Amino acid sequence: MASYWDRSIFWRGFRDGLPFVLVVGPFGMLFGVVATEAGLPLVQVMSFSIVVIAGAAQFTALQLMADNAPTIVVIASALAVNLRMAMYSASMTPHLGPLPVWRRALVAYSLVDQSYALSVMEYEKRPEMTLAQKTSYFAGVIAPVLPNWYLATLVGALVGQSIPDSFALDFAVPITFLAMIGPMLRTKAHVAAAVVSVICALLFAFLPWNLGLIAAGIAGMMTGAFVELRTENKDMA
Amino acid sequence: MSESTTVWVIIVAMGMGSFGLRFLFLGVIGDRELPEWVLRHLRYTAVAVLPGLVAPLVLWPAATEGQPDPARLAAAAVTLGVGYATKNVLAAIFSGAAALFLGLYFL
Numbered sequence: 001m002a003s004y005w006d007r008s009i010f011w012r013g014f015r016d017g018l019p020f021v022l023v024v025g026p027f028g029m030l031f032g033v034v035a036t037e038a039g040l041p042l043v044q045v046m047s048f049s050i051v052v053i054a055g056a057a058q059f060t061a062l063q064l065m066a067d068n069a070p071t072i073v074v075i076a077s078a079l080a081v082n083l084r085m086a087m088y089s090a091s092m093t094p095h096l097g098p099l100p101v102w103r104r105a106l107v108a109y110s111l112v113d114q115s116y117a118l119s120v121m122e123y124e125k126r127p128e129m130t131l132a133q134k135t136s137y138f139a140g141v142i143a144p145v146l147p148n149w150y151l152a153t154l155v156g157a158l159v160g161q162s163i164p165d166s167f168a169l170d171f172a173v174p175i176t177f178l179a180m181i182g183p184m185l186r187t188k189a190h191v192a193a194a195v196v197s198v199i200c201a202l203l204f205a206f207l208p209w210n211l212g213l214i215a216a217g218i219a220g221m222m223t224g225a226f227v228e229l230r231t232e233n234k235d236m237a
Numbered sequence: 238m239s240e241s242t243t244v245w246v247i248i249v250a251m252g253m254g255s256f257g258l259r260f261l262f263l264g265v266i267g268d269r270e271l272p273e274w275v276l277r278h279l280r281y282t283a284v285a286v287l288p289g290l291v292a293p294l295v296l297w298p299a300a301t302e303g304q305p306d307p308a309r310l311a312a313a314a315v316t317l318g319v320g321y322a323t324k325n326v327l328a329a330i331f332s333g334a335a336a337l338f339l340g341l342y343f344l
Contacts, residue, residue, distance in 0.1 A: 019326070044241075044248065047245075048248055051251070051252030052251045052252050053255070057251065057255065058251075065244070071243055071246060071247060074247050075250045075251060078251050078254075079254040079255065083258065084286050084290070085258040086261045088259070089259050089260065089261050089262040090282065091282035091283065093267070093271065097267045098267070098268045101264065101267070104263045104264055104267065105260060105264070107263060108259040108264065109259065111259040113290070116283070120283050121283070124280075165300065168337055168338070170298060170300040173291075174294045174298075174309075175312060175313070175316050175337065176330055177287050178316040178317045178329070179316050179319075179320045179326045179327075179329035179330045180287065180320070181287050181288055181291070181320065182316070182318070182320020182321040182322075182329050183320050183321070183324040183326060184283055184287075185321055190281065190284045193281040193285045194284050194285070194288040195288075196285075197285045197287075197289040197292075198288045198292040200289060201289030201290070202292055212289075213289050216285070216286075216288075217285045219285070220284065221278045221281045221282060222278065223281070224278070224281025224284065224285060225277040225281060
């Protein structure tokens with residue numbers, strides 16, 4: 001049986017994933033608090049975080065449940081928030097597609113914004129990585145993130161109190177994402193994709209079900225591909 | 238249907254749906270070669286989704302009821318700038334956090 005384990009690369013992933021505990025912690029706690037206040041028993045609060053592992057979608061579902069929206073609307077809206085995960089899945093396929101199907105299922109389960117963004121950055125930075133190394137890196141990133149997501153939800157649900165607003169932890173999510181975006185802007189094509197994504201996301205922010213983000217994602221990807229192609233052709237001419 | 242059953246239905250459906258979305262391409266395509274034009278688009282997925290995800294959060298923060306906030310805007314600029322210049326995620330996070338707290342204190 002092939003080995004998918006590279007210890008030093010696992011720990012490199014772990015180190016890279018560690019700062020994201022700062023995001024996942026407060027966010028998970030907040031979900032625990034809000035869900036408990038909404039009247040969900042502990043077992044359901046925890047099931048949400050373990051089965052769904054998607055903060056934004058979980059908050060969307062809670063909000064709609066509180067508004068007494070029909071069940072089907074709750075499910076559809078929350079899943080729409082998660083549509084970007086399908087894009088992440090596609091983007092990971094050229095790297096982790098050769099894994100056995102049950103390992104791909106594990107990767108899929110733990111495919112969240114942080115594990116996706118850090119892994120894809122690493123794979124692009126080091127194209128010589130083997131499948132085993134790519135898998136170990138992904139596992140390393142997720143190792144500090146996922147358990148802390150569960151744990152933070154539990155603490156929030158039990159303590160019933162979130163971290164005070166004065167810590168401004170609301171901004172931990174944007175800061176950690178921006179910190180990942182900076183190093184990703186390697187070429188003109190990457191910058192163009194990012195700029196178009198921002199413009200479209202703001203223009204289409206009025207769309208329901210987070211569809212503005214999907215539009216921004218597709219427009220950004222097309223822009224990146226277009227600029228890359230044009231740059232290549234110019235180099236050849 | 239009792240309220241508790243409804244919640245379970247929502248949890249299970251969301252779990253299956255979220256996993257389905259995450260598994261969609263990894264599971265179905267797996268080891269098959271993708272055409273070059275698809276790969277060319279996929280190379281830009283991260284940089285096309287994350288900026289769009291973060292832009293409204295920066296411009297219209299929920300903590301200030303959607304009003305643009307100078308401290309948060311400055312922190313965002315510092316984070317992005319340091320990340321771009323140093324290619325170091327950790328350095329960018331800490332610079333951004335420092336800028337945010339300085340900004341909240343002084344601005």
